[in-house]
Amino acid sequence: MEEKKPDNVVYSEKEGYNSSFLPYATNVGAPVIKTDDVVAWKNRGIHAVNKEFENKFSELKLEYKKLMEEYKWNELVYNAKFSFEPVIGETYHMYLGDDGREFLSLISPTEWNKQFIGTFKLNSDKKWMVIDTSSAEFY
Known part of the structure; x- marks a missing residue:
């Protein structure tokens, strides 16, 4: 067993x-x-x-x-319409022209009575940086 x-x-x-x-x-x-x-x-x-x-x-x-x-x-x-070559680091202002097209200018919004869109600065990458759009009436 x-x-x-x-x-x-x-x-x-x-x-x-x-x-x-x-x-x-x-x-x-x-x-x-x-x-x-x-x-x-x-x-x-x-x-x-x-x-x-x-x-x-x-x-x-x-x-x-x-x-x-x-x-x-x-x-x-x-x-936008502009007749100059933008310089890197400069501040530019955009307005609406009488013809309805946007244009860039060196003149600040306080110096004349145009419809202001915004303030921009061109950086070294050729990119526009928004500085101010606070008093823009549209956009």
């Missing part, structure tokens, strides 16, 4: 007593093995990452809005 082994002994015909090589507890006195709650960890991670993506997306939307506004002002200034 075959010798019976107790239930709490790890024994196999092929391996013999191999409890020290197993990844799980093999006797009654071994510590309890609990599985980690990875679902909660994943949910916290997903929430944190989604929040980061939302913040980055909001920043990009704001940056895009600023870029489009700069683009519109630059398009307006470059399409």
